[in-house]
Amino acid sequence: MDESVEFQQLALKYMDSLYNYGRVLTRNETDAEDLLQETLLRAFRGLASLDRNRNAKVWLLKIMKNAYIDRCRRKLSRPLEEELPEGQEPADHLPVNPEEILLRRLAIEEVRSAIRRLPPVWREAVELREIEGLSYAELAHVIDKPIGTVMSRLHRGRNLLRSFLQDHPDHAIEPGKVRGL
Amino acid sequence: MACKAVRTKLFEYLDGELSEEQRSALEEHLGACAECRHLVELEKAFREIYVLPLRPDQAPAAVRERAARLLAGLAAPPRSRWVRPLGRRSAMVTAALALVLVGGVWGLFLTWTRREASASLLRLADASVEQHQKLSRGLLPFDITRTSPKEAEQWFGNKLDFNVRLPELKDENLTFLGGRIAHLRDFEVAALEYRVDQKNVTLFIMPAEQYQRLGLKAEPKFKMVNRQGYDVIVWRAHGAAYALVSEIGGRSCMVCHAPEEKLDVTLKPEAHGAR
Numbered sequence: 001m002d003e004s005v006e007f008q009q010l011a012l013k014y015m016d017s018l019y020n021y022g023r024v025l026t027r028n029e030t031d032a033e034d035l036l037q038e039t040l041l042r043a044f045r046g047l048a049s050l051d052r053n054r055n056a057k058v059w060l061l062k063i064m065k066n067a068y069i070d071r072c073r074r075k076l077s078r079p080l081e082e083e084l085p086e087g088q089e090p091a092d093h094l095p096v097n098p099e100e101i102l103l104r105r106l107a108i109e110e111v112r113s114a115i116r117r118l119p120p121v122w123r124e125a126v127e128l129r130e131i132e133g134l135s136y137a138e139l140a141h142v143i144d145k146p147i148g149t150v151m152s153r154l155h156r157g158r159n160l161l162r163s164f165l166q167d168h169p170d171h172a173i174e175p176g177k178v179r180g181l
Numbered sequence: 182m183a184c185k186a187v188r189t190k191l192f193e194y195l196d197g198e199l200s201e202e203q204r205s206a207l208e209e210h211l212g213a214c215a216e217c218r219h220l221v222e223l224e225k226a227f228r229e230i231y232v233l234p235l236r237p238d239q240a241p242a243a244v245r246e247r248a249a250r251l252l253a254g255l256a257a258p259p260r261s262r263w264v265r266p267l268g269r270r271s272a273m274v275t276a277a278l279a280l281v282l283v284g285g286v287w288g289l290f291l292t293w294t295r296r297e298a299s300a301s302l303l304r305l306a307d308a309s310v311e312q313h314q315k316l317s318r319g320l321l322p323f324d325i326t327r328t329s330p331k332e333a334e335q336w337f338g339n340k341l342d343f344n345v346r347l348p349e350l351k352d353e354n355l356t357f358l359g360g361r362i363a364h365l366r367d368f369e370v371a372a373l374e375y376r377v378d379q380k381n382v383t384l385f386i387m388p389a390e391q392y393q394r395l396g397l398k399a400e401p402k403f404k405m406v407n408r409q410g411y412d413v414i415v416w417r418a419h420g421a422a423y424a425l426v427s428e429i430g431g432r433s434c435m436v437c438h439a440p441e442e443k444l445d446v447t448l449k450p451e452a453h454g455a456r
Contacts, residue, residue, distance in 0.1 A: 008252045019240035044255045098227035111231045131235045
């Protein structure tokens with residue numbers, strides 16, 4: 001198959017994932033589209049670096065992350081990593097019990113909306129794992145962080161998401177308290 | 182394995198990220214602990230109901246359409262990527278003859294040879310072409326449109342920290358479409374989109390120091406390269422640097438000055454896009 005046609009198919013297949021990740025990174029729909037286009041151009045130019053035996057979506061997401069970091073450097077703006085949330089972290093690593101949330105029978109859109117409210121670096125980890133289905137190693141590759149950092153962000157993001165989904169949507173987990181268990 | 186250790190590893194267990202040894206130890210504990218088993222069941226139910234149905238939001242139709250157009254453009258067979266002689270383009274020959282005939286016409290000294298085209302110039306040209314393609318295909322929205330060059334000049338003046346002077350429109354076949362702040366490689370530029378002879382032309386205005394970074398010789402003043410089928414003319418004048426991208430070679434110069442205007446920048450500096 002012609003390489004450019006193959007690339008078009010690949011790009012169209014992962015268009016939603018890329019656009020969503022662009023929105024996570026830029027938090028702005030116009031910038032997300034700009035980043036999407038830049039990613040497609042970079043990916044096309046670097047098509048030779050795509051290993052057909054590996055996950056093409058991960059390859060595209062990584063290109064987008066690199067393009068985003070370059071963009072931040074150009075604009076002298078702060079990337080997500082420098083916007084770590086404060087005062088919202090659970091004190092230990094026990095999962096929040098999901099029983100109450102199961103009883104609430106929420107609509108999926110409510111879950112989606114709660115994910116959007118997560119602090120950016122935790123949202124990035126949660127989206128890439130829960131929605132895009134990346135493994136820890138793939139996630140670490142895309143965000144260029146150690147697996148330990150990935151696990152920590154994912155764990156905290158998931159727990160904060162659950163606290164959003166419980167009775168008090170605006171409530172964040174207080175340090176020292178893990179509910180449920 | 183204790184209950185707390187199991188719960189600490191619960192996410193990793195269900196994510197399939199535990200080592201074989203850890204997984205065996207955890208499952209051994211689950212076989213003996215009803216409370217932890219119950220917790221695992223709750224976690225599985227949570228994932229089934231609230232996580233598995235999650236999908237990325239669909240990109241808006243307009244975004245998909247613009248991306249598809251970009252992809253279609255990428256699929257087009259690339260034209261010559263290197264600098265070509267002026268005489269090989271009939272439009273350019275026509276333009277060159279016209280310049281000679283009117284005598285004393287703005288003298289464009291263009292550089293065509295592959296040898297002389299520096300890598301830095303080519304990189305700038307590539308970045309300019311990429312932005313031009315996106316602007317002319319409507320993939321990048323204008324920051325300002327339906328306005329006069331003078332008003333646009335004022336708008337850019339408030340946004341950029343270098344001198345942006347826009348030429349007045351001097352030909353009825355020339356239309357100013359709009360402008361935006363764009364990025365050429367790692368710096369901000371003013372990008373102005375024009376319509377000339379049914380073709381889009383983009384004029385990029387950038388800080389003069391960016392031109393110095395290219396490390397080009399002083400002569401010829403106007404460097405022209407062809408990249409991906411587009412003619413890119415780069416020059417410096419009056420405290421700013423310029424890159425003009427089009428498919429119409431020297432005809433694109435009418436964005437900055439009328440064809441009959443003479444090369445007299447001291448008398449008519451405004452005719453070349455900067456004062």
